[in-house]
Amino acid sequence: xxxxxxxxLQLPTACREALAKPRxxxxxxxxxxxxxxxxxxxxxxxxxxxxxxxxxxxTQLSRGDLFADAANLxxxxxxxxxxxxxxxxxxxxxxxxxxxxxxxxxVAVNRSSAMxxxxxxxxxxxxxxxxxxxxxxxxxxxAIAYLGPAFSTKVxxxxxxxxxxxxCAILDSQVAATLRDTCKWDSLGDNEWPTSTYVRYCALLDxxxxxxxxxxxxxxxxxxxxxxxxxx
Numbered sequence: 723x724x725x726x727x728x729x730x731l732q733l734p735t736a737c738r739e740a741l742a743k744p745r746x747x748x749x750x751x752x753x754x755x756x757x758x759x760x761x762x763x764x765x766x767x768x769x770x771x772x773x774x775x776x777x778x779x780x781t782q783l784s785r786g787d788l789f790a791d792a793a794n795l796x797x798x799x800x801x802x803x804x805x806x807x808x809x810x811x812x813x814x815x816x817x818x819x820x821x822x823x824x825x826x827x828x829v830a831v832n833r834s835s836a837m838x839x840x841x842x843x844x845x846x847x848x849x850x851x852x853x854x855x856x857x858x859x860x861x862x863x864x865a866i867a868y869l870g871p872a873f874s875t876k877v878x879x880x881x882x883x884x885x886x887x888x889x890c891a892i893l894d895s896q897v898a899a900t901l902r903d904t905c906k907w908d909s910l911g912d913n914e915w916p917t918s919t920y921v922r923y924c925a926l927l928d929x930x931x932x933x934x935x936x937x938x939x940x941x942x943x944x945x946x947x948x949x950x951x952x953x954x
Contacts, residue, residue, distance in 0.1 A: 726909040728922055733930045734904055737950040741934055741942060748949055750786040750884065756812040757819060765808060768826045770833075772804035775812050783813045785945075789884035797841050804829070807840065807877065814876045821868045828867035839865035840877070847881040847890045851924045854878045854890055855917050871915055879945065886943040891927050892952070893920060900951040 740748070758776045765773040776783065791809060796802045807829075811822055829836045843857035858865045858874035866874075872894035882888025893915065901907040901923075910919065927944035934942045 723909045725922075726907045728907065728926045731905050731907060731926065733934065733947070734954070736954060737947060738934065738937075740950045741938060741946055745943065745946060749943065749945055750789070751784055752949065753782050753784040754813050754816045755782045756815075757817055758812075760819060761808060761812050761822075764823060764826060768830050770804060770826060770830055771801040772806075772808045775805065775808045783809060785813075785880075785884070788813060788880045789882075792880050793883040795844075797844055800833075800837055803837060803840055803844075806880075810876050810880050811873060814873055824868045825866065825873075828869070836866045843874070843878060844881045847878040848885075848888065851878070851890050852917050852921050854881075855920045859917070871913065871920070875920070879948075884943075884945075886941045888943070888945075889924055889928065891924055891944045891948045893923055893948075894952070896953070897948060897951040900954050904954060905951075 756776065758774070758781055761775040762773050765771075765775070788806075788810060791806050795806055811825065815822055839857055843854050846854035846857055855871075855875070855878065858869060858877065859871060864870055864874070869877075872892075875890065875893045878890035879888070879892045882890060895913055898910055898912060898915075902910050907926075910923075915923075924944065927947050930947050931942045931944045934947075
């Protein structure tokens, strides 16, 4: 199938209406319940640093919490880097834990390689979506087993600490479904997207965000559009 000409795609009216709501409400305060006890126990059982993902009695995480984590993150510390990864995965998974045990196992088996890939990705994410994406997605396989695009792009996104000009956005199957079915990106596949597709996706959201920034008179982050695409 020929690649869809993204220059012709328009932001749906429903998304434009959603952007009228405050960023603090839709993005910073976007909170997900997490399985705190499971994460804390499994990290310790895997003999990995980074526990606890949250303190006693904390059963949810917000995007704002992860923005704060990234803003204060020492990427040279395995402890801090892995705690950031676990918290991103906990937020992204919610109560559906599925492959997280296998992800932990993959880090434990080849920790030095996993740490190198994460450091490269986090450093690149603020400037170069292509380089950042490829740090965690090596041609046809994941740099960290079971950490595919749906979760690796969450890592790239949160690396920006919530900055409005951060160039990396989350791309998962739900976002892709809205892009295909509602926005008419006909050539977009279900998952396992190549680097070129991720770069085109980020550029599309950036165009839409700039258009909406002019319309609304305030800076719109690409994550405000991603948030609607995830759950229109």
